Amino acid sequence: MRSKPNAPIVHSTVSGTEAGGGSDAAEADLIERARAGDRIAFEELVRRHADRLYAVVLRFVASAEEAEEVTQEAFLRAWRSLGRFEGRSRFFTWLYRIGINEAKRRTERGPPSGQTVSMEERPIHDTPDxxxxxxxxxxxxxxxxxxxxxxxxxxxxxxxxxxxxxxxxxxxxxxxxxxxxxxxxxxxxxxxxxxxxxxxxxxxxxxxxx
Amino acid sequence: MLDHRFTRAHASDYLDGELDPAERQRVERHTSVCPKCRQALEALRRTLTALRGLRSERRDDLAAGVIDHLRRVP
Incomplete structure (x- = not known):
């Protein structure tokens, strides 16, 4: 992950907040630090939101593997475009939007070669028989x-x-x-x-x- | 007939608590005398309960994979 353009790379520690939890103020602080190029702060945002983004994306794409790829890509796009996040919506709203758009883009492109199972037939969770x-x-x-x-x-x-x-x-x-x-x-x-x-x-x- | 249509069209808003008091009363008054609309509303309520149950467990391993990916990207 390259540091943000025109921003110094800052390394810091994240303390006190459980992944997925924490206050809005704490999240706002993480976002500000990430916008300034703090990779550790951005990684804490990943810890907070990755599993829920994955759960949403999973229902738009062909497989769990593809959902993981889309989740990774969405965070990469978010990191690269964090400078354009103006804070008018909540961070996860912006992030989900990136993830869903990426999932739709892939779906429109069609399944990866060799993957021919229809979406309706394919189980997406390992549910018991x-x-x-x-x-x-x-x-x-x-x-x-x-x-x-x-x-x-x-x-x-x-x-x-x-x-x-x-x-x-x-x-x-x-x-x-x-x-x-x-x-x-x-x-x-x-x-x-x-x-x-x-x-x-x-x-x-x-x-x-x- | 108008109350049938109103109730069917606003069933989601009713269950989401997004109707104003007068509209809410209209739905409740109608479903108290119309078995078909009452059934339809109950079926939708059960559908929403079932959908909430689809929410998957947390997967803490995902974040590690994403972070690893981000660190590898040049």
Whole structure:
């Protein structure tokens, strides 16, 4: 990783914050230091956000391996363009946007050579085989598998909102900012995405008829 | 008919707590007398609960891989 252009390389220690946690003030401090060329500060930002970014990206690409590559590439792009991050949105919002755009770019390019499994058929998590599990657990595993398929089958414009809002638990405002939509347009896509997922897993929902 | 449409169109906003009190009451009033809309709302509620369950465990090894990659890039 090259130091930031026109910025001195600064080495420092990061103390006190658990990866993924820490206050907004602590994160703002890390971002400022990273913008000044502090690689250690940027690496702490990686520790805070890498696994959640990976989880989002994983549902846009062809494999866990590709999701790791996209996550790496997203952080590299973030490091190189940190000078353009103006702090008007939260850091992870900006980072998720970079990651999702990179994932979409790869998906549009098509699968790497030799990789021909369709996205809908491919399992993305190492979930246990429902046939090997006790009945109650098997039902849960089948529901999970059906949900994964349903989310992956969503058109990309609905998939992002559902993953960010419902799976990752971002607020409407945060998730809309990640996908670059106004809140009204975001809510419309989110609702359509949710309804499509609901339809796909309807037989697992067991809703009382009265 | 208007309440059917309103309830279906605003089901997500209702479950997200993003309706104003009057709109919220409209949905609740309608679903108390319309079994189909009540079922549809409940199915969506269960869908959202199930989606929340898809969130994966933390993978602490990922950050190390990313950092290693960043350090290798010239």
């Amino acid at each position: 429902p046939r090997q599990a006790p009945p109650a657990q098997a039902e849960q595993l089948e529901l999970r598998a059906a949900l994964e398929r349903a989310v992956r089958a969503l058109p990309v414009e609905y998939r992002g909102p559902v993953i960010l809002r419902d799976v990752e638990g971002l607020s409407t405002t945060e998730a809309a900012a990640v996908v670059g939509l106004g809140e009204a347009a975001f809510k419309s896509r989110l609702h359509r995405g949710r309804m499509a997922v609901r339809k796909a897993i309807d037989s697992y929902l067991d809703v009382p008829s009265s």
